Amino acid sequence: MILITSFFNDSTLRIAPKLLGKFLVRKIGKRRIEGIITEVEAYVGPYDRASHASRGKTPRTEVMFGKPGYWYVYLVYGMHHCLNIITEREGYPAAILIRSVGVEADPRGSIRGFTQMITGPGRVCKYFKIDKRFNKMSANKKSGLWIEDRGIRISARDIKRGKRIGVDYAGKWRNKPWRFFFANV
DNA sequence: GATAAGATCATCT
DNA sequence: GATGATCTTATCA
Numbered sequence: 001m002i003l004i005t006s007f008f009n010d011s012t013l014r015i016a017p018k019l020l021g022k023f024l025v026r027k028i029g030k031r032r033i034e035g036i037i038t039e040v041e042a043y044v045g046p047y048d049r050a051s052h053a054s055r056g057k058t059p060r061t062e063v064m065f066g067k068p069g070y071w072y073v074y075l076v077y078g079m080h081h082c083l084n085i086i087t088e089r090e091g092y093p094a095a096i097l098i099r100s101v102g103v104e105a106d107p108r109g110s111i112r113g114f115t116q117m118i119t120g121p122g123r124v125c126k127y128f129k130i131d132k133r134f135n136k137m138s139a140n141k142k143s144g145l146w147i148e149d150r151g152i153r154i155s156a157r158d159i160k161r162g163k164r165i166g167v168d169y170a171g172k173w174r175n176k177p178w179r180f181f182f183a184n185v
Numbered sequence: 186g187a188t189a190a191g192a193t194c195a196t197c198t
Numbered sequence: 199g200a201t202g203a204t205c206t207t208a209t210c211a
Contacts, residue, residue, distance in 0.1 A: 041203070050203065052196095060196060078193030080204045097203055122204050132195095166203055186211080198200080 003147045008068035012087040012094040016042040017180045021111055021154040024101055026128045027144045033128050035118060039100035039181035041164045046093055050167035053093030063136045064093040073135040080122030081131050085139060098124055111152060111182055158182050
């Protein structure tokens with residue numbers, strides 16, 4: 001079942017842990033690239049200094065202020081693309097960064113058993129062949145990049161929280177426990 | 186564990 | 199002109 005706009009039109013911090021165990025799917029012609037989402041980070045609202053949106057609406061960040069269920073893709077450090085899904089109502093800037101994905105195995109209803117982990121947002125984009133072409137596109141079959149729920153049940157025990165990575169400049173926002181990930185997968 | 190440097194460029198000031 | 203939602207490698211503790 002493909003996750004649609006209504007799934008993303010909700011509190012970012014409520015959605016973020018729910019994305020764990022969902023599948024990121026990329027279709028290129030007849031080929032599919034897919035993997036189970038194992039780590040995400042939430043960037044929430046106009047005041048979160050770790051979020052690009054805290055500097056106000058600019059040509060780059062306007063997609064964060066737009067409709068939920070769209071992709072926000074940008075280049076950091078001159079070499080890595082990062083993939084985010086826009087959340088919350090139009091006008092409120094928020095997104096979830098997809099940091100890690102498990103691939104190369106059929107989980108058969110489990111979050112374990114993957115033979116390869118793609119760790120880090122830069123590597124996720126490289127593996128899924130994602131670049132700025134997807135920026136401002138919607139997450140559905142038409143764009144060729146979407147998120148699916150395959151009915152894997154996630155136990156609250158499997159979900160860990162921690163501070164976000166690489167945002168030490170963000171003042172009091174730096175320690176917000178808005179990173180969600182699976183432990184021991 | 187913590188901290189740092191280098192690669193390399195779109196974005197913002 | 200400065201900087202970063204990264205990644206790798208290195209050094210210190």
